[in-house]
Amino acid sequence: MSIRPSADSSAAPPARPTKNDMPTLVALHEAELAARDLYRIAVDSNVVADEDASAVVKLMVEHHRAYGQALAGLIGKLATNEADAAIVDAHKAAFASTSQFAGAANALENDLALRHTNAIGVLEGTEGAALVASIVITESRHAVITAELNGATSLDALLSTEVAK
């Protein structure tokens, strides 16, 4: 992107994450590791029989792992490298279930997209905002794909941002 704020901008935001940003970024880091672990449960449980669909689930593992790593790189020593236990506990049974997996994955992706969107409203540092924005864009795509895997065909269902299932 070639657009940058004007050099004489009087209140240019900080680039690096501020002290205030850290709790938000740590929470996102742990949420992403939870998503990674949940998709691993789905892979290990063979919830998707189709080989091509299974490749999609494995790709989800890689994406969420990448988000966790990128966020850890941003927060440095404060990175816990631990999954958010509440998120894992809330979804782990569904992620191990063939019939419930896709619906739970769709709810999780919408939940993560919402968490990251809300985070952008509070993050002061531009590097954090840029990273989280790049994650939101792909997690929104994940939401459409998981809706499709869950059998959605209508536009309303595919575009749904519903979190609770």
Added chain:
Amino acid sequence: MNDNNQTKFEFAGALNRRQLLGLGGSSLLGAALLAACSHDTPPATRVGDAVTTTTITEPEVNDVVLLRTAASLEYTVIEAYAQLAPFLTGDFASAKDAVDRFVADHEAHATAINDLVVSIGGEAYTQSNERINRLYIQPAVEIITGSDTVEPSPTPAEDALAVAIALENLAAATYQSVTSVLENLDVRKAAISIGQTEARHATILTRTLAPELTSIVPSKDPTTGADNLSALPSAFGSLSSISLTIGAPNESGTKTSLSLDTPSLNSLITE
């Protein structure tokens, strides 16, 4: 500070630390010798007419400008859909429902963005982006319809969908890119909220054009090595140029490629 010193100051400021270190000891020594031998002599007189240069004032890029540009992109996409929809026939006729829904979404986005513009003291912008129209939309439509010099596309429906996907991806990337540049945090959040909807649009259209499950995961054409159309092309939202390949193949079987970039300084809608 006189003009000579001003020049030296600007030159030093233009070098970064690595470049300064890279100058080497010999040149530093040479500079020291020259400095020791120098006199305060005026600069050499110039002969002939020197071209007068005029410095173009860089536009101030603030939240109002970025949002007005985003609004212009929304109108550009709306107008583009009006041109692309007639091509959606045959197997892709059902995509018109998606187009109708997405146009409504873009109209709502444009209104929301302009409400934000006004709320932060700017003037709403309700026209499409002339530069993006000229650089991307009109050439793409011409490649599909054909012209005196261009063969019409044998696959207009598929190409119209490909253009629509590229435009939705462009819109998503634009919002992603401005999110970290905007100063107002509430505006940042609103921008990425819209951007993620554009990404969802792009994904739905991609699945329409490439509905096989194998088209979700990134892959490459084994013959050309080019990226195949994928619903999840990368882990992170990309800000790279968006490649669009459409139209009638030439003698060697190659279609026309366009490269779409998010709005740059020339595309900004200033006040």
